[in-house]
Amino acid sequence: xxxxxxxxxxxxxxxxxxxxxxxxxxxxxxxxxxxxxxxxxxxxxxxxxxxxxxxxxxxxxxxxxxxxxxxxxxxxxxxxxxxxxxxxxxxxxxxxxxxxxxxxxxxxxxxxxxxxxxxxxxxxxxxxxxxxxxxxxxxxxxxxxxxxxxxxxxxxxxxxxxxxxxxxxxxxxxxxxxxxxxxxxxxxxxxxxxxxxxxxxxxxxxxxxxxxxxxxxxxxxxxxxxxxxxxxxxxxxxxxxxxxxxxxxxxxxxxxxxxxxxxxxxxxxxxxxxxxxxxxxxxxxxxxxxxxxxxxxxxxxxxxxxxxxxxxxxxxxxxxxxxxxxxxxxxxxxxxxxxxxxxxxxxxxxxxxxxxxxxxxxxxxxxxxxxxxx
Numbered sequence: 001x002x003x004x005x006x007x008x009x010x011x012x013x014x015x016x017x018x019x020x021x022x023x024x025x026x027x028x029x030x031x032x033x034x035x036x037x038x039x040x041x042x043x044x045x046x047x048x049x050x051x052x053x054x055x056x057x058x059x060x061x062x063x064x065x066x067x068x069x070x071x072x073x074x075x076x077x078x079x080x081x082x083x084x085x086x087x088x089x090x091x092x093x094x095x096x097x098x099x100x101x102x103x104x105x106x107x108x109x110x111x112x113x114x115x116x117x118x119x120x121x122x123x124x125x126x127x128x129x130x131x132x133x134x135x136x137x138x139x140x141x142x143x144x145x146x147x148x149x150x151x152x153x154x155x156x157x158x159x160x161x162x163x164x165x166x167x168x169x170x171x172x173x174x175x176x177x178x179x180x181x182x183x184x185x186x187x188x189x190x191x192x193x194x195x196x197x198x199x200x201x202x203x204x205x206x207x208x209x210x211x212x213x214x215x216x217x218x219x220x221x222x223x224x225x226x227x228x229x230x231x232x233x234x235x236x237x238x239x240x241x242x243x244x245x246x247x248x249x250x251x252x253x254x255x256x257x258x259x260x261x262x263x264x265x266x267x268x269x270x271x272x273x274x275x276x277x278x279x280x281x282x283x284x285x286x287x288x289x290x291x292x293x294x295x296x297x298x299x300x301x302x303x304x305x306x307x308x309x310x311x312x313x314x315x316x317x318x319x320x321x322x323x324x325x326x327x328x329x330x331x332x333x334x335x336x337x338x339x340x341x342x343x344x345x346x347x348x349x350x351x352x353x354x355x356x357x358x359x360x361x362x363x364x365x366x367x368x369x370x371x372x373x374x
Contacts, residue, residue: 001090003037003061007101010057010086011078013044014071016230017053019202020046021071027117032068034116035090037061045119046071049235051199052119053206056229065090066113069097073108119233122224125217128187130167132212132227138169139204141180141361144327146197147173154239157194162187170244176324177244177364184358193223194241199234206230248364249347252340254313256285257353260337264329266292266305271322273303280368281322285341286315294322318344319370328363344370 014033025031026049034045042059045052067090078086081101089098095110139158147155152174161168167187169180203225207214217224218236225232270281274294284291288311293304318341329337334352341348350363 001037001061001063001065001092002087003042003059003090004085004087005042005057005059006083007078007081007086008083010042011075013055013057013229014075014078016206017044017046017055018071018075019205020048020051020053022048025049027115029068029111029115030117031071032111032116033071033074034066034113035069036066036113038064045116047117047119049117050196051202051232051234052117053202054119054231054233065092067092067095067097068111068113068116070108070110077106077108120222122217122219122222125219125224126189127215127217128162128185128189129213129215130185132207132210132214134182134185135214136204136207137359138167138180138182139200141331142169142171142178143197143200143204144331145171145173145176145178149173153237154194154241157196157237158200159241159244160193160195162189162191162193164188164190170241172242172244175321175366176328177247178328179244179248179360179362179364181360182358183360191218192241193218194237194239195223196234196237199223199232203232206232247347248362249342249349252342252349254285254311254316254341256290256309256311256313256339256341257336258290258307258309258339260329260332260335260352262307263290263292263337264326266307267322267325267329270294270303270305271326273301274322278368279322280319280370281325282317282319282370284315284317285309285311285313287311313341316341316344317370318348319368320348320365321368324365328365332361332363 036043040061041056043056045054084102087100097108097110099106142158159170165186166183167185171178212227214225214227223234270292274280275296281294290307290309295302328350332352334354336353338351338353339348347364347366
């Protein structure tokens with residue numbers, strides 16, 4: 001069985017799904033791409049059992065066939081070939097693959113396609129559509145706060161809450177919480193899905209920059225995303241997500257409004273002098289002035305800066321992890337941010353002062369206990 005395809009077009013499609021392939025898979029066959037040819041169309045699948053990505057491209061072929069092709073050697077070969085038509089000859093009996101280019105011939109050992117795991121299919125689901133730009137933004141705004149603690153599996157994914165008139169994305173690692181909500185995407189149904197971090201990372205990398213509708217479907221065990229020639233199927237995390245709404249403090253009488261870039265730059269500078277274990281920075285609010293300070297008593301390092309701000313509330317002092325503050329401030333787009341506080345031992349709420357009409361971003365960060373007051 002033969003097919004002819006552009007080397008650069010094939011390389012582009014393989015690279016778009018290669019992130020699924022792991023170096024030490026549970027089953028050795030998963031080190032391969034599954035090639036399936038039917039009616040002049042090549043369908044390529046990569047899987048790690050939990051997540052599968054499928055892409056398609058047209059090829060010149062007269063026969064149908066299937067084979068598993070080794071991912072790494074195939075990618076390395078195509079990366080080093082100039083753009084040209086290449087001819088693949090597949091032997092489904094010996095599982096050998098021969099690639100012929102204008103430069104030469106390359107022969108590699110494939111595997112039996114029937115050993116490749118079957119990709120789940122969705123049946124009877126009502127699809128919803130989300131613009132690719134909205135989905136990419138939702139992933140970017142939440143994924144950095146996803147937990148890596150395997151002992152709390154629910155928190156190793158992003159909670160997607162579908163409702164009639166809005167979609168909410170939530171991520172938390174126990175120290176901070178991100179809630180991103182869009183009111184311009186209605187699901188027309190109610191459901192809670194926990195999508196694994198890896199699946200959303202892969203999806204984020206594959207989403208096109210131009211506006212494209214992404215079709216989302218799901219059943220009890222899997223979620224399905226499809227756009228252009230690309231499909232991603234991932235197994236849902238079957239756990240109960242923490243009741244995050246109860247963690248968000250409702251009454252926050254102390255409100256700080258400040259330039260996002262100014263406080264971000266200040267925290268970056270001051271954190272150099274913070275304790276390398278706690279990364280603690282101290283915010284002291286009084287009148288229209290914010291004092292950012294840190295000290296590392298082990299090395300007698302300390303630093304402080306004063307910044308002008310708008311502050312409405314009682315004078316207070318609160319400690320935060322500088323790394324968390326930096327990440328959160330870097331993921332807000334507005335020029336000014338609002339920090340809402342109640343007491344030094346309760347969570348602070350960070351949000352853009354001016355938000356888009358169709359989106360709501362809320363970032364919650366837990367304080368760190370101040371060891372001493374200076």
